[in-house]
Amino acid sequence: MKTYQTTLTFNSPNRGTFNITPDINQVVEKSGLNVGLCHVFCQHTSASLIITENADPTVREDIEYWMQKHIVDGDANYRHNYEGDDDMSGHIRTLLTETSHTIPITNGRLNMGTWQGLFLYEHRTGRFNRQVVVTLQGD
Amino acid sequence: MKTYQTTLTFNSPNRGTFNITPDINQVVEKSGLNVGLCHVFCQHTSASLIITENADPTVREDIEYWMQKHIVDGDANYRHNYEGDDDMSGHIRTLLTETSHTIPITNGRLNMGTWQGLFLYEHRTGRFNRQVVVTLQGD
Amino acid sequence: MKTYQTTLTFNSPNRGTFNITPDINQVVEKSGLNVGLCHVFCQHTSASLIITENADPTVREDIEYWMQKHIVDGDANYRHNYEGDDDMSGHIRTLLTETSHTIPITNGRLNMGTWQGLFLYEHRTGRFNRQVVVTLQGD
DSSP: OEEEEEEEEEEEOSSEEEEOHHHHHHHHHHHTOOSEEEEEEEOOSSEEEEEEESSOTHHHHHHHHHHHHHSOTTOTTOSOOTTOTTHHHHHHHHHHSBSEEEEEEETTEEOOOTTEEEEEEEOSSSOEEEEEEEEEEEO | OEEEEEEEEEEEOSSEEEEOHHHHHHHHHHHTOOSEEEEEEEOOSSEEEEEEESSOTHHHHHHHHHHHHHSOTTOTTOSOOTTOHHHHHHHHHHHHSBSEEEEEEETTEEOOOTTEEEEEEEOSSSOEEEEEEEEEEEO | OEEEEEEEEEEEOSSEEEEOHHHHHHHHHHHTOOSEEEEEEEOOSSEEEEEEESSOTHHHHHHHHHHHHHSOTTOTTOSOOTTOTTHHHHHHHHHHSBSEEEEEEETTEEOOOTTEEEEEEEOSSSOEEEEEEEEEEEO
């Protein structure tokens, strides 16, 4: 059993979701592992990782709709607003979604369901470089 | 250290929560591992996994109450509604809970707290087969 | 590759967030592991673990504000209220945040982002002993 670790950088052009499944599958392939676990960790507090439907893009538009409705940008009661209206909402969105996901590796590939995709979810309304640490353990 | 992996299929009869702790403990037993980690991954985007109180069933009824109140079925603003009123709400419920859980293994058993149980949470109002990939790593 | 496991007990004096990053880094140091994964598991259903900004404390005050607004204490529709107004809301807060986090280990340290901290989030309004199982796997 061995550990393989690497860091990827993604440039998120704006608030929204970006499918990183192919990038992570490339890491799995490079690791040479056949069976085990793949852990993907986002090193930020206003960007997160989600697993959701990879087919119809309106799923992710509806998720964004729910987020904007329930985690209000620029709520007048927020105390932490140094970086603007999307500062505190970005932290709460990150909290309610995931900082990391662990996905099984089977036959040298991420063993997700047919309709599942792994997305980087940028919660800030601007361009950011986001670092993701990928750690694989298995045989 | 070794990896042990298997897939279980659960038939969820309707929207609701189903205690799968005994099924996962059986996998732990079968693996022969004494100490390590057990990762349980749901391969779907409208069913999820939760850890919550295993004693009083009204806890899970109140969770369902909160979900229905805050993640409205059939919101007129959802664009993704091909499969009915519980389609998009199912995706958002999955997002806010967990696609996978990792639980420590100690002395050959899941090392959860006294009041913790692991439940499959079906978010669709119908009968579905749900696949769960279980991966154990340890000694 | 090896597994290292230990249990820590934290006394949470009241509802609120408590930075446990230094405690977990001490476990990493003690394990002697250089590269791998650190899994931190909270054995309770009304206390959870969050990763959020470690600098400005008003971030965590705003998170608490959002929680109180959206996961109402003592909602008249809750059926499960044996232990008071914070009983059921504590379970729902735990559900929407995390029972466990997995964090990469690199160069013998938790490899979190500059602004990330790991906090125990006590959701009950009282003093509790909370047990956290820490499992590390790596080289």
